[in-house]
Amino acid sequence: ERFSKIASSERGRRAFAESVVAFLDLHGFDGIDIDWKYPTQRDGSPNDKKNFALLLKDLRKALDHKDHILTASVSALKETIDAAYDVKEISRHVDFMSIMGYDLFGPWNDHTGHPAPLRARTGGSFYESTLNVETSIESWISKGADVGKLVLGMPLYGRTYTLEDPNEHGFNAPTLGAGEPGPFTGEPGLLGYNEICTLMSTGGWKVTRDPNVNAPVAIKGNLWIGFDDAESLANKVQLALQKGLAGAMVWSIETDDFRGKCGRGKNPLQEAIRKALRLNSSEPETTSEPTMTTSEPTMTTSQRPTRSPSTNTPGRFTCVSKGRFLNPDTDTGYILCVRKGSDFQLFKMPCPLGTVFRRGTRRCDHAYKNVL
Template identity: 45%
Template sequence: MRFIILYAAISLVLTITAASSKKIVCYFGAWSVYRPGNGKFDINEIDPTLCTHLIYSFVGVDGKDVKVLDTWSDLPENLNGFGKFVSLRKKNPSIKIMVAVGGWNAGSVPFSQMAGDPVQRKAFAQNVVMFLKKYQFDGLDIDWEYPAQRGGSQEDIKNYVKLARTLKKAFSQHGYLLSAAVAAPESSASKSYNIAEMSKYLDFINLMEYDFHGPWDGHTGMNAPLSASSSDSGNELKLNIKASVNYWVKNGAPREKLILGIPTYGKSFTLSNPRNKGVGAPATSPGTAGPYTREAGMLGYNEICEMHKANDWEIHQDKERGVPYAVKGNQWVSFDDISAIIAKAKFVKQENLGGAMIWSIETDDFKGICGKRYPILKALNSILGRV
């Protein structure tokens, strides 16, 4: 009996530890400090107890150097974004605070040129170490979008591994973390990565499990479906979270290093015919820009919840794909509601993945306009055992 009780107690402790060891990685888009009205974000509004890792986005690659992209927003002599960000440690001493290099707007070419030159690659790693030390970051997130694509070279695939290895070696004596944001679906990842090799040098891998569909398709589609639908065929069967996670695991990524990306935004479309409004309906253009993000074709969760609160939107749950969409007139938006977030967090646990990531913290309902503050982050924390 004593043995059974002891065994049960140990099992409970291990279960709690496993759950609470899941990472919750929160990206912050620094440009959000310039947004208007309720969308204007201040770093001091971040609740660092809801994240295990915070990542400041972005800095750039300039040859062998790290380039500050917004000197007004980032640097101490102005808005001091870097300083405010790392000061969040005071509220959560265990948090890891990192900086991301690259992003979509940076393109692929600057990375390709630097990583392909052994001298520049080594110098870049040394300069990153100095940058992290100067601004007191805990590590670097590589956001190269994407190796061997967008003007890059086929050599990028092996040079990405060399870059990761060089950075990891330079970081080792300082204890800095190295992660990467990567294309999730097979259709893109298969062109860009030697998954097994790159995984050796990365502490964790942020799977960008969103943008599976968008206005570029010419028809409506889900931004971040959990599963395929029975109506999907061909490549569509691979454009979902379950298929892409399976691809990464099958190709050598350790499950415990994979962090499941979850969007705090939706993809929006303008319907060709408002009466034809299902998934796959023809769309003429991106949806109308929101008042805060001001980008046609996307809406932050904070914008979506305010719009739904104020207007008569039809919300449809796609039970097969595991995410909803909403329609009003000729406007159509695919997004993640709280039930979709919970389902994805449960998937993280079921698949023994390393945790979840959000892109990005400033489009959660951070002001609590529609209810409690940070509903998406709090839903993740509730399932992943952190609150």
């Protein structure tokens, strides 16, 4: 409702954009992610669809003066995509759109379902057949999204249910509600991967993996957990890259096994995603894995930015201020300079397929446009 009011007038949009720029400058952030759940819904207005695009347009205009990054986290539900987004228009104004490919099922339903199925499960209802990652990606592309700006969001957590009957534990099994909260996340019906892998180390679990859902389900007694592991996330990355997406985003980094207590090393899920992206990238592997982050998700592009030394070496670009700059080696990418303490880090960033970097606007734009 608050987003709806802000976006409903030119004055509100401009005031919001100005406050965003001031906030980013004050705290030294590189950009902002807009996570409006969702235009036209939750006491919103039918005009939200148009106004969301206008809000992003005004933000883009304000942020370009500062070379800040603008991203949007968007719904994975086909019906919400249709109702909430002017897809082509919002594609023009953002650097990336992160499809939130999770929470497609959860304990708000009265039956079991995986929160992030890769594809539709055989035998499910017609409505259920639309609730999967592949359909979400295809819905965005069919609506005219710039595929080179699409990023697939993936969960580092699972959704839990309390089964009505422990002997009936397949998909679509009746439930009594959410599972008990975990010690860290503290939310009924949700467990971080770090909580799940610790819980499963106790033994006695039955783990299944539907070939289409392509992600694990763990069952013990009346507790049913649908979650993602290293294998399922790597398969999601592969699908995203096959569809031409820019890369991956995760929600959220603190629910990975960041201490490595489950015997798979630190941050095993994020490492699986990075490995899958590297295997499908022509870029050489680097010793440091830079990620583009917002205040919420962590984003990693498939054509990963390559960190280069920012020294006064002949033929090398030197960062003297933050922002986006023309890459002297290619017009299909740009140099991103990010402040780190009193110095700068330099990243070589790719432009989306079919676009080139424009010196005048400091943005990637379609190659056929007669703009410098």
